Amino acid sequence: MRPLCPCCLLLVFSLGVQGTPVAPRAVPEQVHLSYPGEPGSMTVTWTTWVPTPSEVQFGLQLTGPLPLLAQGTFSPFVDGGALRRKLFIHRVTLRGLLPGVQYVYRCGSSQGWSRRFRFRALKNGPHWSPHLAVFGDLGADNPKAFPRLRRDTQQGMYDAVLHVGDFAYNMDQDNARVGDKFMRLIEPVAASLPYMTCPGNHEERYNFSNYKARFSMPGNNEGLWYSWDLGPAHIISFSTEVYFFLSYGHHLVERQFHWLESDLQKANKNRAARPWIITMGHRPMYCSNADLDDCTWHESKVRKGLRGKFYGLEDLFYKYGVDLQLWAHEHSYERLWPIYDYQVFNGSREMPYTNPRGPVHIITGSAGCEERLTPFSLFPRPWSAVRVKEYGYTRLHILNGTHVHIQQVSDDQDGKIVDDVWVVRPLVGRRMYV
Secondary structure, eight states: OOOOOHHHHHEEEEEEESOOOOOGGGGGEEEEEEESTTOOOEEEEEEEOOOOOOEEEEESSSSOOOOOOEEEEEEEEEEEETTTTTEEEEEEEESHHHHHHEEEEEEEEETOOOEEEEEEEOOOSSSSEEEEEEEEOOOOOOTHHHHHHHHHTTOOOOOOEEEEEETTTTTTTTHHHHHHHHHHHHHHHTTTEEEEOOOGGGOOOHHHHHHHHOOOOSHHHHHHHEEEEEETTEEEHHHEEGTEEEEEEEEHHHHHHHHHHHHHHHHHTTTTTTEHHHHHHHOSSSSOOOSOOOOTTTTTTHHHHTTTEEEEEHHHHTTTOOEEEEOOOSSOOOOOOSEEEEEEEOOOOOOTTOSSOEEEEEEEEEEEOOOOOOOBBBSSSEEEEEEEEESSEEEEEOSSSSEEEEEEEEEETTTTEEEEEEEESTTTTTTOOO
């Protein structure tokens, strides 16, 4: 038998098992999920290097055909770097999903399919107990806590991920190749759970274009600010970065502030159904780290607003009784006592987090990146309850309308729980602090 010529070999290997040509640049990669805010739905986002149809096949069986089909759209994304690299970002929203049911899916087209992934559709309504993984500041290099987070995900420990800003370090680097590397890194988690995000300072390049293009968050504000309901909680994601990168427009500060106030007003009217209001933004209002970041200054821009008096968020969040504020940016973990305007408002001496008279702040930015960990100042502040300078991430369990459980996992100590606290707020008499 004559050996096949190299050209023939190339043809054989480029044909799928059914004889369909497969172009490697058409095979989906960087697959991830997000929740679009509509009960019974899930959005699948992925990247190809050539334009292809955007399809998701899905069903209930691990093997055999996937009988259901959803179609969507793709958008070209041209990175702002010197090479002007072009990616094609695909988005398909699956609808009519049965709450709590596990689905199997693959995405792509006849030109190339991803491997199969699994996810569990979110349950509907307020009467269930979501588990979330929460962290910020995860890089493509030195992603210390990610292998453990991946194992947690494979064991079914979470319903969603909250990534509180700063991705890849940085998604725009090396003509956005670092962004590609990062999105491939998180795929084992993000293709199985809704991976919900907010922008950080490391996304700023080219007006946050990599962040806006690569993630698919609810609402129509390019993922800069949005909100969604999950079990007994209303979760609000927003951009602290509008206060710092004013070259993109002062109007963004004002627009976001008015949107936040409107959303908080609606959330307060819905407290009977969803008692908890939780916010996530990248740069904290407070921190006790040994650096010169905004949160170390008394007149923090996020806390007090532009010029110390315009569009500050602390008064707004206090006015509408935000319960829990999630932050990152500092590469460490810090839990604050319930606080407002530098005053501690513990519920009581014995049970400070039972019926607290101010919001609880959690800073969780130690998932791991090339910048390593951030040291703390020598002496903790009177409003700082716990400080941990170790790689890790936070587990958030919204048990019901009155109890939320917060744990910090240390990767340095092989998964040991190094902080563990319950926040308890009775339903009676909720919810304003003022």
